[in-house]
Amino acid sequence: MRPFTYERADSPAAAAAAVERRPGAKFIAGGTNLLDLMKLEIETPAHLIDVNGLKLDTLEATPDGGLRIGALVRNTDLAADPRVRRDYGVLSRALLAGASGQLRNKATTAGNLLQRTRCPYFYDTNQPCNKRQPGSGCAAIGGYSRQLAVVGSSEACIATHPSDMAVAMRALDATVETVRADGTTRTIPIAEFHRLPGDTPHIETALVPGELITAVTLPKPVGGTHVYRKVRDRASYAFALVSVAAVVQRDGSGRVAVGGVAHKPWRVEAAEAEIPRGAKAVTAGLLADAKPTHDNAFKLTLVERTLASVLAEAKG
């Protein structure tokens, strides 16, 4: 771990300004991802701005009937909130499928969205990795890639985004609210928030340097049956091989987002029209451009079968 300095910000804009001012500075929220990466020198920020005191830890109803989730709301609290459990069940279930109780107590909404990949080569500084060290190459391509992406990947990187929460938020059409150093704010639809790796896998989101997430907003509830199914090698405390977040309406229409397959939560709205025709048709649309590796081609079958099971469950 490299030595770093530390400060507590007293307003969101001041926090953003502090990061912008200091090259190599980063926000720290729960620290459950960032500190691990710092210990391994995968992240080497010279300065940390602690955002825990910014009072961004509340949930409030929005005027149009939605829910605004403060960036610092802990995963545990978000999953347990009665409004979330009632109106956005898929989100509560996704959160509870992630990490462990202890981690969820620390992990925040913004931190969860920004957690970095679990590609094992990203975690070993002896190995080339374009995400960790741009231009160094990608050790995962041709290597051990069972966990990695099957769709939307590039010649430069085949990593996945590991979040469960983000998959549910993608299905719910969340928007990310931010503030920049100059105090200006903007909202970014979740679909545009995470990027595909392309030639720049180290740039993972639409955020500009210093931009602070202040909240994530959910539109007003859409009803329907909410299912989150996470498929993994052990029963708990494991990242998804694939996961499916689905909201299915009585009339058979619905939405589906998939985790564990791409550099971002994966959703293809056009494919959702096929839900009444079943999982095979939906998967064909979802994964039309899939380019799996030898190790992870099974994910294509797995998505289809998991989705079939989820749709059957949603129908009741």
Add this chain to the structure above:
Amino acid sequence: MKFDTPATTNPIDQLKVVGKPTDRIDGPLKTTGKATYAYEWHNVAPNVAYGWVIGSGIAKGRIASMDLEAARKAPGVVAIVTAENAGSLDKGKRNAATLLGGPEIEHYQQAVALVVAETFEQARTAAGLVRIDYTPADGAYDLAAVKDKAEKTKDGDSVVGDFAGAFAAAPVKLDETYTTPDESHAMMEPHATIAAWEGDRLTVWTSNQMIDWMVTDLSATLKMPKDKVRVISPFIGGGFGGKLFLRADALLAALGAREAGRPVKVGLSRPLMMNNTTHRPATIQRVRIGAMPDGTITAIAHESWSGNLPGGSEETASDQTRLLYAGANRLIGNRIATLDLPEGNAMRAPGEASGMMALEVAMDEMAERLGMDPVEFRIRNDTQTDPADPNRPFSQRQLVQCLRLGAERFGWAKRNPKPGQVRDGRWLVGLGMASAFRNNLLTKSAARVRLDQRGIVTVETDMTDIGTGSYTIIAQTAAEMMGVGLDKVAVRLGDSSFPVSAGSGGQWGANNATAGVYAACVKLREAVAQKLGVNSADARFEDGQVVAGNRRVPLAEAAGADGLSAEDGIEYGDLDKKYQQSTFGAHYVEAAVDAATGEIRVRRMLAVCAAGRILNPKSARSQVIGAMTMGVGAALMEELALDKRTGFFVNHDLAGYEVPVHADIPHQEVIFLDETDPISSPMKAKGVGELGLCGVGAAVANAVHNATGLRVRDYPITLDKFLDRLPAMG
């Protein structure tokens, strides 16, 4: 004490303390944080500095250059040790690769430097500033690719009769190949050591299962006399074989302390451990079985291939097949190839753990081909003598009893022998079973016992407690022998200044270490009797008193002001040559497979064990359920993922290397048969800590087959290996 004739009645048979379910006597120390683990000796070595180990970034080749400039100038740095300044070192006889590499690199993350600084953080930061350039060389990393170059191991093959002829003639046969992956011990406590020099004497506080091996190899590596090295390791946060040997933490702490001129503390980080230390090596196993239609095995062959660094040994995965089932014609052997991976070495139940995962699935497959119940097929082929030598009986062999009792308790009769038939909602449900088998190993073990004027009995031996419960069974043994309660016994372990014990490995610790304590207590009883002027054969030790004729003397009084002390050990004759000594059991498992996703979840497990006298049913049960858990891991998830291009284990942390969590482990039940084995030792006990693991993986695999009708012969059984063979979704 020489043990060369079967035990007769002795004071242990009273079973006032031994054999009773007993809480760990060290439990309160552990639950209150007072048990000191290797990294936590905060007061023994003042002015300690901290070392951080740098591991090689390549698997094979040479260090072209190493730039230490920036690290040396970094804040707090006290010393840097590399092969260049470490002085002349030898290699311990139990290490395959050198523990401090460079310029030659033998495996990934082989230690190449230790950075020592005032604080842990400074050492780690400075280590990050060391720049190393390597000249990589080609290495062999893929067992399957080098399999044909493998050689027979020094033990040779066990050949009985004419296997080839009998197999060719057998009306029913099976010829299948199974693979097991590299596995990591993944114990809770990482390797850690504090080293301090006083002149030419070295003391290390460490975490090690085999104190005398450690002293021997550490002194050999440092080229110093054995009696100048002291090793202290009273508490160990798990080992599973990963701490049988001297490893880089201890050697580098000693070298760092010498270079820094002050005590140095070194812990291995988890990501380093998986490639720097030892692991259970992968195997390829071919099993062939030929049988008559009635299930009688006529031919059995088991060959196992594994790889290791030059000087490393093979995984003896075929060995149990020499002994487990009858069959007139046999061919059994292990082969070893050279691989440039980190050293493969013992992990809990080496040999059998992997071997039973192949053999016991082959038995299940064979039963299916014969149209026989798998329990009955095993019973049909039971043998009460070594199949290679009819004059060599088993000392005890209650395999059939274990199988039958297990079947009854588990409700085996309700199993549908036709696979893929039972459905419970989303889940396909199946039952599977396997035999359990592990040898009982005898090895000498000594102890010192003191009786003081308060009537307290203190036992000292370099035996270790790696979480197994050694403290408690040793206390039970001494209490039984001396006729006192557990509250009057103190046990001190894990210190090389104590008599040399069996240590903890190969499930030999419990039986041998307590037998050593038994021997020392016999001597102490004689000393007490002699002091009182009575014949020790006539003296009874009970309720804290010595009773001889009409006399009743409190032990405290007999000890007198100076106390009494005795030292002895157990040594074995040839009873293990005349008799085959093994432990037996049966594993039963119910597993459910998600019909859509192929996720496998174990629902119910039962183990029945026949392993001699169970000294402490409570800690023995804890050992067996822990082993069953490890077996679920081996069957379903544990695998060091190998990058075959560059030769290293990629998933080198506990997020990537998955072991079972609580949610994976359902209802577990353990039954011990009421057994004593007087041929094993005066304790009439055997080992059980590894037996619990041997066969579990196969029982899980067989349950998965019963649930789905699918066989996966390539462990671990992860869903990607059979998803496309599951029935289509409706």
